Amino acid sequence: MTRTDNGFSATRRLILQGAGAVALVGLGNLPFAPAFAAANDKYPEEAFKQKTEADAIKSLYGKTAEASDKVKMDAPEIAENGAVVPVSVSTTLADVTSISFLVAENPVALVASYKIPAGTMPNVANRIKMAKTSNVIVVVEAGGKLYSATKEVKVTVGGCGG
Amino acid sequence: MASTIRVRATSSGETTEVQALIQHPMDSGFIKDSKGELIPPHFIQxxxxxxxxxxxxxxxxxxxxxxxPYVKFAFKGGKKGDELKVSWVDNKGATDTTTAKIQ
Known part of the structure; x- marks a missing residue:
């Protein structure tokens, strides 16, 4: 009987300790969560779920972009392989804080979004996938406003299809 | 295991140009395999x-x-011999980190 008793009290203690730990973790999360997010820029999960480029831009920045000839995009006229399309962007705009790449006809429009801290050049080159012939849109956030450039890239072999 | 990250950082005095190449499948979740089944999403976030x-x-x-994936950018500053830390995390929680000396 004593053994059962011990077993019972040990289990009870474990449960209590467990509850205590959970409570501590729960409380601990609250003050640390915002600090963590600020130090480790949060991944824009929702923006990467949007199907259209307009919804993705809205989700990412909460505003719309206006076309600007100060945003220069370098992308091929024709991409032989949609799985690897080299696209780069540069801009003469000042105070650039972010640059994003979108493909209108992809199942998920947003491809990549880059944070540009002060001191980093507003020039980015990367390689993206394109399901089919589509407009490629580059959005530059500068001085709190959004500027964009659009170019159609023809794809002969898609990079997202089955 | 060898690092998945290859990075080259070159200082021109005023700016440092960085090029990185990472080994990762970057599966979008929209592509089917040879059996016609969707390959689950697996990409760097x-x-x-x-x-x-x-x-x-x-x-x-x-x-x-x-x-x-490949990416190229440049930032102001950065001295030869200084270290640049590169790290990634993917949608499954996997990570990798490396440091490169600026050349």
Whole structure:
């Protein structure tokens, strides 16, 4: 009987300790969560779920972009392989804080979004996938406003299809 | 295991140009395998470059970035011999980190 008793009290203690730990973790999360997010820029999960480029831009920045000839995009006229399309962007705009790449006809429009801290050049080159012939849109956030450039890239072999 | 990250950082005196190539499948979740079944999404979500303990470039990526992704950027400053820290995390929680000497 004593053994059962011990077993019972040990289990009870474990449960209590467990509850205590959970409570501590729960409380601990609250003050640390915002600090963590600020130090480790949060991944824009929702923006990467949007199907259209307009919804993705809205989700990412909460505003719309206006076309600007100060945003220069370098992308091929024709991409032989949609799985690897080299696209780069540069801009003469000042105070650039972010640059994003979108493909209108992809199942998920947003491809990549880059944070540009002060001191980093507003020039980015990367390689993206394109399901089919589509407009490629580059959005530059500068001085709190959004500027964009659009170019159609023809794809002969898609990079997202089955 | 060898690092998945290959990075080259070159200082021109005033600026440092950084090129990175990472080994990763970058599966979007929309492509079917040879049996006609969808390959589940598996892609890098965030790639961070830090210099002197501060981020100089942060990439948020979706499944639309090409397999074995490549990215190029440049930042002001950066001395030859200094270290640049590069790390990524993918949608399954896997991570990798490396440091490169600026050349």
């Amino acid at each position: 965030q790639l961070t470059f830090e210099y002197n303990g501060k981020p100089v470039f942060v990439a948020d990526w979706g499944g639309g970035v090409s397999k074995d």
